[in-house]
Amino acid sequence: MVKVCVPRDSSALSLGADEVAAAIAVEAVRRGAAVRVVRTSSRGLFWLEPLVEVETPAGRIGFGPVDAADVPGLFAAGFLGGGEHALGVGPVAEIPFLKRQERLTFARAGVTEPTSLVDYEAHGGLRGLRRALSMAPAAVVEEVVASGLRGRGGAAFPTGIKWRTVAAAEAPRKYVAVNADEGDSGTYSDRMVMEGDPFVLLEGMAIAGYATGASHGYVYVRSEYPHAIAALEEALAVLRAAGWYGADIQGSGFGFDAEVRVGAGAYICGEETAMLESIEGRRGMVRFKPPLPAIKGLFGMPTVVNNVVSLASVPVILDRGARFYADFGLGSSRGTLPIQLAGNVRRAGLVEKAFGVTLRELVEEYGGGTRSGRPLRALQVGGPLGAYFDSSLLDLPLDYEALARHRGMVGHGGIVVFDDTVDMAAQARYAMEFCAVESCGKCTPCRIGSTRAQELIDRILRGEDAPANHAQLLKLCDVMESASLCALGGMAPWPVLSALRYFPGDFGLPPATEAARVV
């Protein structure tokens, strides 16, 4: 019986993975070949999707991108034995894009069957939770503090410190609320965790619950992620049946359960307080802080709010120890980050690397440069509110402080690549339009400011008194940055200001002085 793995991650599904899986099954029957088609998830090598992997004594041999029409030819070429074929990519683990990564959080992505607990445990799953349950809750919190893990949702707040606050709060009930709203354009790491390895998220949640004294969790998933929702529901049922979720987990006396909530479909619902409002059944409106959610969160109770990737990184920290995790990365950026390459890039996909990898390595070595083959002109790092950088900054290491020094941010780890045909003024206008469309409307700098900023950009682009409108735009951006209630209004100026700084010519403005470029 030959095991043939076909991904069921939505990226592969959108490229016909179901048809490929069916075609392989049909062709196997027709040829009387003993084949077991297993639905794994994606490795995150999107240019190869659907990537079919055949298990051989020499490891998994890959073929991709496979179309259902290619299947008879693959059989004819003897792909079940790893035979030569035009779509062959050789041993998957040896593909440089994958081989040079440091996959801790994504160790099982594309390897295991996402909702098979046997497979999960065979690949290191549940070891973190087992160890956590053998420790005092406070020691678990300190382990996460020592790992240096910072929130991967965007704000980069130290996860362990947040847990400490929740653990110290006295309350009749506490919660863990997972932010799976993943609204940043060009990002998909949360989705890949939930579809490809849902147990790791649920394990991380249970550890968070144990460490902080929370008994109930919510996973707030955006409605555009039906496959993630289904995988989580299935994984939850499996864990409950095996006694890893529910009352008295494995006889430890600790009880924890969770439910999935489907998001309301607005970018602002990813902001943690708006998410809490939405989970409580209200409109996704930002709450002011303090009180922090860690003290007064869901239903007024202390709540751990963490991003999917943050929590999915916890099991490996508990399993291998804080030191192991902290040895990746540098300075105050510890561990690994799943970077998501998108836009005009030859090899789009997920790169999990220790902090410190340079933008150039990511875009050129992993990404293979632009898909168009034209020169790279700009990058946007950190989602729709992240700064645009020009190619002079390609040697910046990806770490929180290095990007902050250049008025940029790591955010959720998305990098979008643009070639030299991009109009950066149009991009800047689009970024501000995004803020205007997504503004919750609560605070004035964002509610009115985002619309006025768009109008100012339009006037600059029409050449109407450009110097005066430019000066006013800078003043308005300052008010939005300093006076907005949340980071949507507070950071919407970043893409605009960075585009003005690095690409003034696109706005019809004179070149920026060196002083304006060096920040």
Place this chain on the structure above:
Amino acid sequence: MWSELRALRDEIDYGTPPRDGAPVTLTIDGVAVTVPAGSSVMLAAAEARRAVPKLCATDMLEAFGSCRVCLVEIEGRRGYPASCTTPVEPGMAVRTRSDRLQALRAGVMELYLSDFPAADIPGGWSELHEVIQATGVAQHPYGRGENHLDAPVDESNPYFLFDPAKCIVCSRCVRACEEVQGTFALTIEGRGFASKVAASQGQPFLDSECVSCGACVQACPTQSLVEKSLFVGGYRRADSP
């Protein structure tokens, strides 16, 4: 009736409701002041007679933090926290006036005025006008852009009217309806720039769940919701100059 209610109120609007925690001492512009724990920095500033401009806050409602004209500086903290939503802490050193704060408040006021009837800026009376005075901002640099100046006036209620052109979407009426009256007749409909006050499901006030208690009118800082009795011969929008 509502003017009587207004007269009954304490002359000073402390911005946020009183609390009764243990005494906390802090300084506001160098002046020591002691207020109960749980009080806002805004209340402490009013106590110290160093009142901070405010629009979305009033002491009969819980703080909301939306208008951003009440920003202050606090020693040892980054940024410009809103004084209405920041609780006092012992030893806190708060600055309510600086060039930087003035610039930010002016920037916010310019945004308000960019969607406010120009003819109503000079000479009017309302809390908004007090803040216009306090910040010295009586015009805006934005030219004509998207606005709500032509939105129709709702005169359906016999006692008061709603002129959306003057509305700054501070939610005070919505919150007064909920918190003071316990009715849920008002909401903010839409998002972003399109956010607007709506009675029930976007109905005229008279057809909504409004019980004509006037709590919203009393709470409104701009006379967007205003008693009809103030307008002899009916309400007319001021002509643009």
